[in-house]
Amino acid sequence: MIVGTRKPFAEIRDLVSGHRKILVVGCGTCVAVCLAGGEKEVAILASQLRIALRLVGQDVQVDEAMAERQCDTEFLVDLGSKKDLGDYDIVVSMACGAGVQLFSDVYDQNLVVPALNTVFIGVAEGPGVWTEKCRSCGDCVLGETGGICPVTMCAKGLLNGPCGGARHGKCEVNPELDCAWVKIYDRMSARDNLKSIEKTLPPRKNSRQTHPSVSIHEAYKRRFDKDEKIV
Amino acid sequence: MKRSFKEALTSGKFLVTAEVASPKGIDADSLGPIVGNLKDTVDAIGVGDNPRGVMSMSPWAACHLISESGGEPIMHLTCRDRNRMALQSDLLAAAFLGIRNVLCVTGDHVRFGDHIDAMPVYDLDSVQLIETVRSLTGGRDMTGHELAGAPEFCVGAVANPESDPVGPQLFKFKKKLASGIDFVLTHPVFNPDNLAPFVSEAKEKGVKVIAGVSLLVAEEIPGYKDGSHPGLFVPDEVLADIEGAGIEKGIEIAARLIGTIKDKGLCDGVHISAPGHEEKIIDIIKSSGI
Numbered sequence: 001m002i003v004g005t006r007k008p009f010a011e012i013r014d015l016v017s018g019h020r021k022i023l024v025v026g027c028g029t030c031v032a033v034c035l036a037g038g039e040k041e042v043a044i045l046a047s048q049l050r051i052a053l054r055l056v057g058q059d060v061q062v063d064e065a066m067a068e069r070q071c072d073t074e075f076l077v078d079l080g081s082k083k084d085l086g087d088y089d090i091v092v093s094m095a096c097g098a099g100v101q102l103f104s105d106v107y108d109q110n111l112v113v114p115a116l117n118t119v120f121i122g123v124a125e126g127p128g129v130w131t132e133k134c135r136s137c138g139d140c141v142l143g144e145t146g147g148i149c150p151v152t153m154c155a156k157g158l159l160n161g162p163c164g165g166a167r168h169g170k171c172e173v174n175p176e177l178d179c180a181w182v183k184i185y186d187r188m189s190a191r192d193n194l195k196s197i198e199k200t201l202p203p204r205k206n207s208r209q210t211h212p213s214v215s216i217h218e219a220y221k222r223r224f225d226k227d228e229k230i231v
Numbered sequence: 232m233k234r235s236f237k238e239a240l241t242s243g244k245f246l247v248t249a250e251v252a253s254p255k256g257i258d259a260d261s262l263g264p265i266v267g268n269l270k271d272t273v274d275a276i277g278v279g280d281n282p283r284g285v286m287s288m289s290p291w292a293a294c295h296l297i298s299e300s301g302g303e304p305i306m307h308l309t310c311r312d313r314n315r316m317a318l319q320s321d322l323l324a325a326a327f328l329g330i331r332n333v334l335c336v337t338g339d340h341v342r343f344g345d346h347i348d349a350m351p352v353y354d355l356d357s358v359q360l361i362e363t364v365r366s367l368t369g370g371r372d373m374t375g376h377e378l379a380g381a382p383e384f385c386v387g388a389v390a391n392p393e394s395d396p397v398g399p400q401l402f403k404f405k406k407k408l409a410s411g412i413d414f415v416l417t418h419p420v421f422n423p424d425n426l427a428p429f430v431s432e433a434k435e436k437g438v439k440v441i442a443g444v445s446l447l448v449a450e451e452i453p454g455y456k457d458g459s460h461p462g463l464f465v466p467d468e469v470l471a472d473i474e475g476a477g478i479e480k481g482i483e484i485a486a487r488l489i490g491t492i493k494d495k496g497l498c499d500g501v502h503i504s505a506p507g508h509e510e511k512i513i514d515i516i517k518s519s520g521i
Contacts, residue, residue: 155340156311156351160358161403163337164391164418165461172461173340185399200406203315203359203373 001030001123002096003130004037004116012045012092013052015113019089022049022062024115025079025103027070027095034130036116037094039066045094045115063088070099076106085110138208141201146187151204153180159201233303236332237385239274240414240439245493246500247521248305248416248441249512250277253293255286262296268513270302275332277305277416277502281312283461284344291325298329305387305416306330309338314354315363315373322367326382334387334416335360339461358403361388361410386411391418392425392442393464401428408436416502418462419445421469423488423497430498439499444488446505446515447481449473482511486518493521 006012016022024046032038046062053060065083068075070093085091090111093100097118104112120132135152141159142149151157155173162181165172169182188194216224239246249269254262269276276297278290294304306325313321322333337357341349355363363373370381388407394400407415415433420426420442433440447455447465452474455465473480489501501521505511 156337156353156356158337158353158356160356160406162394162399163357163462164389164394164400165339166394166399167458167464168395172458173342175458179399181399181403182396185396185402189398194402198402198405200358200362200410203355206354 001033001121002098002118003034003120003122003132004031004096004118006036006041006045006094006116007114009045009048009052012113012115013049016049016090016092017053017058019111020058020060021088022060022090022092023083023085023088024049024062024064024092025070025094026064026066027093027099028066028068029071031094031096031099031116033124035128037096042066042094045092049092067095067099067103070095070103073102073106076103080107137204138213139205144199144201145197146184146191146193148180148184148187150180150184153178153183157204159204233270233301234274235385236275236303236305237413239303240385244274245521246439246441247273247516248275248277248500248502249273249509249516250279250502250504251293251297251509252282252506253278253280253288253290255288257288259288259293259296262293263300265509265512266297266300266302268510270297270300272513272516273503274500275303275305277307277334280307280309280336280338281344282307282506283339284311284341284346284349286344286346289321291321291328291330294325294330295328303332304330305332305334307334307336308360309336310353310355310357310360311338311341311351312349314352318355318360319363319367319372322364322384323378323382326367326384331383332385332387333364334389335364335412336389343459343461357388358406358410361386361407361412365411385413387414387416388412389418390415390429390440391462391464392420392429393418393422395464397425397428401432404429405432408432408438412438414438415440417441417443417498419443419504420492421464421466421488423492423495426492426498441500441502442492442498444485444492444501444503444515446478446485446503446508446511447473448478448508449476449481478508478511482515482518485515486520489515489519489521493519 024042026037026042042064046064050062067079092115093103094115100114121134122130122132137151166179171177171179278293280290290306294306297304335357341351364386366373390404430440503512
């Protein structure tokens with residue numbers, strides 16, 4: 001899932017300061033799971049904004065709303081059918097960066113600002129702890145590295161083994177973290193399958209990571225892919 | 232003209248190389264005397280490439296200065312600061328300037344240096360960089376396009392025999408050997424017996440291993456301990472030896488280590504570094520008696 005963290009309150013306050021009608025919109029998927037932009041976080045941020053802005057004499061109305069997924073047009077349209085979005089001076093989106101942008105695209109008359117910093121694609125390690133696992137590089141090598149991603153888990157993204165800086169099996173950049181290549185080596189060694197990682201992996205295909213990227217499902221290509229579109 | 236490093240590698244003698252820093256700025260006056268002192272004593276002089284992530288003059292320029300001064304330079308080239316195009320461009324530039332030796336390194340992470348917000352590139356890793364150099368020497372760039380004039384390089388790689396655990400390090404080392412290298416410069420060693428598995432693998436391929444020996448100084452002890460010198464793993468007993476001691480103690484320890492490596496025939500030579508104190512390298516060599 002996509003992991004986000006809330007921006008410092010002062011940054012959000014400065015973004016909305018001067019606006020009278022404010023709508024804080026949460027997102028019910030990834031950022032709700034990582035406790036950054038769900039219903040509860042919307043309520044907390046809205047309360048904080050009401051208190052902070054009224055304390056400095058601003059007469060504000062801060063409302064709260066949820067979209068099941070801000071990264072999906074149909075849920076944003078659904079939100080618009082329930083709330084008059086044109087009534088608000090500013091929308092504070094508590095979605096990831098993708099959700100904030102789609103909100104701005106669907107309601108391009110609205111001023112939409114982010115309340116989160118989108119930090120990574122990762123997994124829940126336990127209550128309240130998420131770790132990065134995927135850089136969405138578009139050229140997955142997990143099949144050749146024992147299911148551990150060196151592009152993400154190695155601070156240098158090295159494809160063919162560790163650098164010389166790993167210390168007691170820990171990363172030279174952050175001694176709290178395991179060296180990805182020590183983990184890969186240990187896993188394959190335990191499986192008695194070191195041979196499978198002996199092959200030198202070629203340089204990454206960065207051309208698969210052009211930005212902004214588009215992915216069209218095979219079944220929808222005739223509808224959306226300009227090269228295959230039926231006129 | 233000084234004997235090439237490639238010739239020295241096949242000479243059978245105990246090899247001695249030194250490492251100097253490229254100037255931070257365009258004033259290279261301090262480098263001249265150090266090179267002057269070393270050029271006739273050592274087989275080659277390596278120039279770090281923004282070592283520890285500290286920005287300085289591109290190593291090909293400093294290598295050119297060494298060549299012009301009659302020395303034999305080894306250009307260190309890290310994957311940290313350049314993408315695959317810039318790496319190849321600099322290799323061609325270096326060859327054009329007459330630089331014949333290149334050491335392919337991953338590069339310390341930018342977080343240790345003076346530009347901590349720089350983008351760490353690592354478009355290639357060190358194994359892929361070695362293969363890229365081999366492609367250039369074969370007359371084509373890494374995507375197969377023909378070159379108008381192919382460079383010639385004596386290609387080196389790095390290994391860290393002090394790595395813990397050593398298995399993954401050896402695993403990568405074998406990939407480097409398979410990629411076609413001529414020599415290996417190791418990270419600084421303190422337990423020279425740790426060289427054995429690397430030397431044994433390299434010997435099978437006819438590749439020379441040159442052990443890193445670094446001058447340690449008391450004022451850097453906190454950094455040696457906290458990992459801010461990446462890849463430098465100094466044992467506690469050595470740290471205790473230099474604690475409170477002057478630089479002469481560090482010179483003595485380095486010289487003794489060189490003597491041990493040579494006398495026991497643990498590898499094919501030594502690569503001496505003395506970050507911030509390069510003028511002492513000649514004293515280490517003299518003191519070691521090699």
